[in-house]
Amino acid sequence: MTPRPGSLCSQTTRRKLLAMFLALVLGTSIVLYAYPGAGGPAAYAAYLYTRPRPTESRRKKPLPQHQQPQQPPRTEPRRPSVEIPAASRPGTQSSVIAASRAGPARSGEDADTESEIPAERRRLPQAIIIGVKKGGTRALLEFLRLHPDVRAAGSEPHFFDRNYQRGYDWYRSLMPPSLKGQLTMEKTPSYFVTREAPARIRAMADGNTKLLVVVRDPVTRAISDYTQTQSKRPGLPAFEELSFRNVSAGIVETHWNALRIGMYAEHLQRWLRYFSRKQFLFVSGERLVTDPAVEVSHAQRFLGLRPLISEENFYFNTTKGFPCFKKAESQGQLHCLGKSKGRQHPNIQPEALARLQEFFQPFNRKFYQMVGHDFGWD
Numbered sequence: 001m002t003p004r005p006g007s008l009c010s011q012t013t014r015r016k017l018l019a020m021f022l023a024l025v026l027g028t029s030i031v032l033y034a035y036p037g038a039g040g041p042a043a044y045a046a047y048l049y050t051r052p053r054p055t056e057s058r059r060k061k062p063l064p065q066h067q068q069p070q071q072p073p074r075t076e077p078r079r080p081s082v083e084i085p086a087a088s089r090p091g092t093q094s095s096v097i098a099a100s101r102a103g104p105a106r107s108g109e110d111a112d113t114e115s116e117i118p119a120e121r122r123r124l125p126q127a128i129i130i131g132v133k134k135g136g137t138r139a140l141l142e143f144l145r146l147h148p149d150v151r152a153a154g155s156e157p158h159f160f161d162r163n164y165q166r167g168y169d170w171y172r173s174l175m176p177p178s179l180k181g182q183l184t185m186e187k188t189p190s191y192f193v194t195r196e197a198p199a200r201i202r203a204m205a206d207g208n209t210k211l212l213v214v215v216r217d218p219v220t221r222a223i224s225d226y227t228q229t230q231s232k233r234p235g236l237p238a239f240e241e242l243s244f245r246n247v248s249a250g251i252v253e254t255h256w257n258a259l260r261i262g263m264y265a266e267h268l269q270r271w272l273r274y275f276s277r278k279q280f281l282f283v284s285g286e287r288l289v290t291d292p293a294v295e296v297s298h299a300q301r302f303l304g305l306r307p308l309i310s311e312e313n314f315y316f317n318t319t320k321g322f323p324c325f326k327k328a329e330s331q332g333q334l335h336c337l338g339k340s341k342g343r344q345h346p347n348i349q350p351e352a353l354a355r356l357q358e359f360f361q362p363f364n365r366k367f368y369q370m371v372g373h374d375f376g377w378d
């Protein structure tokens with residue numbers, strides 16, 4: 001049987017169509033397999049899922065300054081400008097040991113070698129004038145500054161009473177640069193009556209700091225202290241009123257600071273728990289006025305300085321009523337302390353003076369015994 005031309009043709013055509021269809025299906029599969037992102041329902045679904053959402057893409061733009069969230073306030077105290085290890089930071093238990101090992105003379109900062117050009121550095125003080133307020137502490141410091149081997153902080157650092165938490169780097173930054181072999185000093189008279197000061201100063205250099213105390217008749221010292229306060233507060237009650245709890249009975253107001261500071265023996269007892277007697281030099285405030293060269297020569301010896309300051313450096317200014325001094329660098333020009341040193345004291349009733357002398361006598365006697373010297377106030 002001859003196949004009908006029409007049916008034969010359509011069978012051939014069907015075969016061709018089938019082959020083309022298969023080729024098309026195969027080709028599409030290969031393309032989808034090789035490029036998954038190219039299309040298809042699954043690829044489109046994946047694209048929708050991973051596409052960044054409109055809000056997210058907006059958040060990436062920086063906010064204008066005024067819309068930015070506020071930073072919480074810093075509550076930590078400010079650290080010293082140069083970080084020091086926690087162990088050597090004042091105020092920590094371990095700092096006492098660490099700081100004592102890092103005393104000025106033994107710390108790495110002093111490790112100059114002979115081949116190096118001598119470098120000036122700021123150092124912690126090796127000697128401190130710790131008191132007493134109104135004793136003549138400024139005069140002693142300025143006199144010692146005449147010595148070429150003494151470098152001293154100009155103003156009172158108050159490190160061991162008010163600023164201890166600021167750390168040693170802060171304290172050191174207040175000291176003038178010095179060469180190796182020069183002595184760094186400061187004076188803060190309130191240290192002598194500050195409870196924490198002895199332990200803190202001991203911790204700084206393992207008790208090797210030299211301590212100078214300028215002492216003055218406690219009654220005159222109290223009047224000087226009162227005069228200073230009165231210059232700032234003119235309405236201050238009279239000295240006699242502040243000195244006695246009961247004037248007629250002569251009961252002394254021992255809580256008044258101006259009198260309390262003068263009980264030297266009481267304060268010194270605290271210091272002697274931390275320092276041996278030989279760590280101290282007691283300078284007479286009275287002799288510092290009448291014979292400055294002698295008191296300064298004691299101080300030079302105590303500090304291990306060459307005896308360079310002498311009588312030649314001083315000149316008694318009769319107008320001021322106090323010695324003034326000559327600085328080497330200013331070609332013999334005289335320098336006197338400022339107006340706040342050597343103020344006119346008010347007249348105090350003689351009975352009040354006598355009662356206060358009597359009150360201080362046992363404290364003075366005890367003090368003379370402790371230091372091994374009679375200052376002649378009684």
Ligand SMILES: Nc1ncnc2c1ncn2[C@@H]1O[C@H](COP(=O)(O)OS(=O)(=O)O)[C@@H](OP(=O)(O)O)[C@H]1O
Binds near residue numbers: 135138223288324
């Ligand atoms: N050379 C010289 N020039 C001026 N004043 C001198 C001098 N030497 C000792 N003094 C006495 O020093 C007293 C002030 O003591 P301080 O310097 O320790 O005072 S302070 O604690 O620093 O405020 C100050 O006390 P007042 O006289 O009461 O003002 C002086 O008596």
